[in-house]
Amino acid sequence: MTQESTSDATESGRIVKRAKTVIPGGAQTGLRAQAYDTGDVAFERAEDATLTTVDGDDYTDYHLGFGPIILGHAHDSVDDAARRAIDGGVLYGAGTTTLEVEVAERLVETIPSVEQVNFCNSGSEATYHAIRLARAKTGNEKILKFEGCYHGWHDYVDVSVYPPEDSLGEQYPESEGMLSSAVENTLVVPFNDSEAVEEVFREHGDDLAGVILEPVPHSVGCILPRQEFLDTLRELTEETNVPLIFDEVISGFRHSPHGAQGEFGVTPDLTCVAKALGNGYPVAAVGGREDLLSQAGGDNKSGVVISGTYSGNLPGLAAARETIDTIVEEDVQSHVTDLGEKYRDGLRDLLADHCISGRVVGHRSIFSLQFGVTDKPETYEDIFGLDEATFRDFAAGMRERGHFFTPNPYKRHHLSFAHDERHLKSYLDDADDVLANL
Ligand SMILES: Cc1ncc(COP(=O)(O)O)c(C=O)c1O
Known part of the structure; x- marks a missing residue:
């Protein structure tokens, strides 16, 4: 997204505009700037599994700062x-x-x-x-x-x-x-x-x-x-x-x-x-x-x-x-591993229900949905053919419905001890809707 396309109508848009003047790419790293792929975003709070923008919009956070947050935000x-x-x-x-x-x-x-x-x-x-x-x-x-x-x-x-x-x-x-x-x-x-x-x-x-x-x-x-x-x-x-x-x-x-x-x-x-x-x-x-x-x-x-x-x-x-x-x-790993299994199973079922070509990969508390590729990945080459555009559309649709993860199709979702069955249900219900409309 260019500076011109940021919106003055929201506080996020105004901050992103200022950021793009004084910070290269408008974020601390190119990878963080990719969050703009699905719209202006400036965050100001995070608690448990929720990430909140300067405009007061809440998201369930599956990014978790690229993975460090294992117990939940502001623990x-x-x-x-x-x-x-x-x-x-x-x-x-x-x-x-x-x-x-x-x-x-x-x-x-x-x-x-x-x-x-x-x-x-x-x-x-x-x-x-x-x-x-x-x-x-x-x-x-x-x-x-x-x-x-x-x-x-x-x-x-x-x-x-x-x-x-x-x-x-x-x-x-x-x-x-x-x-x-x-x-x-x-x-x-x-x-x-x-x-x-x-x-x-x-x-x-x-x-x-x-x-x-x-x-x-x-x-x-x-x-x-x-x-x-x-x-x-x-x-x-x-x-x-x-x-x-x-x-x-x-x-x-x-x-x-x-x-x-x-x-x-x-x-x-x-x-x-x-x-x-x-x-x-x-x-x-x-x-x-x-x-x-x-x-x-x-x-x-x-x-x-x-x-x-x-x-x-x-x-x-x-x-x-x-x-x-x-x-x-607190045996945190048992909780996040069980939950991770449920997210992965749920997403696999949804891909099958909607006859969408793709695979769900992951381990314990992390998972990724990869479109256009189906075989189990064993090496780097196995990500070639991944459909990046569909993932970005999926990320945008999920974000509209209150779920945040990076729109980078090669990255992953993370879970924390603060995520639970309510987040799981809401995520899978909304993913059902988004996948139906892709
Ligand atoms: C496996 C691995 N090693 C090293 C690093 C670098 O860590 P940092 O970003 O804290 O320098 C990362 C960051 O994502 C990573 O995922």
């Missing part, structure tokens, strides 16, 4: 914990804190691979640190990643997340301005393809610094890993002493407090967590084997530098401690 006990932390000062930046130790201890207890932890503020920082630790340990530079996996915005990993069809199998930089040597050192093969991984190990085994993956890729809806693929990765990396890095920025604490590594029984060497760790507060961590993490314990004249003024900030850690405890004590 009382998490916010109270953060407030108490704020009262004691938000940042000390010297020595350690009780909170830092307590959250680290919880990560060590819950995530199988984690023996030590460093905190940071975002998923991209966590994957950056993990790769630096892996490079330092091996003395090598090349990393291996998989098409369709997103690990953040930095040059090491923003490669072949959404390669066009004619760039499959190549190292496709997702942004202009990237360092070519970083891209060259990021090898890329298809997800779930053990033979391609074996070939990389035959050709580059001695030069590899690490293998990084989302054990469940989420940036293309949702792809589930073949067990044999994860087992092969573990065996090859163990044999060659190449650190295996699980990017659990989405799966950690959203799908399970033990991460996908607990669910699939494959323990990596390094793990990145963020998003649901703090129910929306900026807190993230890289954790893993003691011999890898302890490289960062030096005095900055030796070893690995992991740094960040705001790392270990108190409100973020207080939110993380309360979020982890709530997830574990």
Whole structure:
């Protein structure tokens, strides 16, 4: 949507217009700007499962800030914990804190691979640190990643997340301005393809610094890993002493407090967590084997530098401690997994009822409706043929009826502990109506 097409008739329209003057694209990221695909939107409140615009329009929120909100927006006990932390000062930046130790201890207890932890503020920082630790340990530079996996915005990993069809199998930089040597050192093969991984190990085994993956890729809806693929990765990396890095920025604490590594029984060497760790507060961590993490314990004249003024900030850690405890004590995953199953089943029934070609993919608390493609996706290529325009129409129709999710057809819906059967019924009733009129 261009600036001219924003509407002065609503407060959202007026704010979007101002935003487009002073903020590139009118939003903090291009992905956020895509919300304008279905109209002007400026939000000002969120509570439980409801997101409210500056015009007072309420939506049931399935976006949940791209996934961090696992307990619901403005969760009382998490916010109270953060407030108490704020009262004691938000940042000390010297020595350690009780909170830092307590959250680290919880990560060590819950995530199988984690023996030590460093905190940071975002998923991209966590994957950056993990790769630096892996490079330092091996003395090598090349990393291996998989098409369709997103690990953040930095040059090491923003490669072949959404390669066009004619760039499959190549190292496709997702942004202009990237360092070519970083891209060259990021090898890329298809997800779930053990033979391609074996070939990389035959050709580059001695030069590899690490293998990084989302054990469940989420940036293309949702792809589930073949067990044999994860087992092969573990065996090859163990044999060659190449650190295996699980990017659990989405799966950690959203799908399970033990991460996908607990669910699939494959323990990596390094793990990145963020998003649901703090129910929306900026807190993230890289954790893993003691011999890898302890490289960062030096005095900055030796070893690995992991740094960040705001790392270990108190409100973020207080939110993380309360979020982890709530997830574990209230068995949040059972609720969101059951509900997710019902949304997926309901949408599959609706596609069949309306004879619409498409598929419903997802895992536990997330789901995506993908039009024009039917086979179970196993790798990035399986999203080719997806009907983007129909998804945007579906998103617009659902938004008119009070359900918000990004109109980006490659992303996903998220559920939280605050979603319940009433949201399910309302969503499916309205989806029935929208699909009938597509
Ligand atoms: C799997 C995964 N890794 C890393 C990141 C980057 O996290 P952040 O946006 O907090 O930098 C994301 C963000 O969506 C993600 O989904």
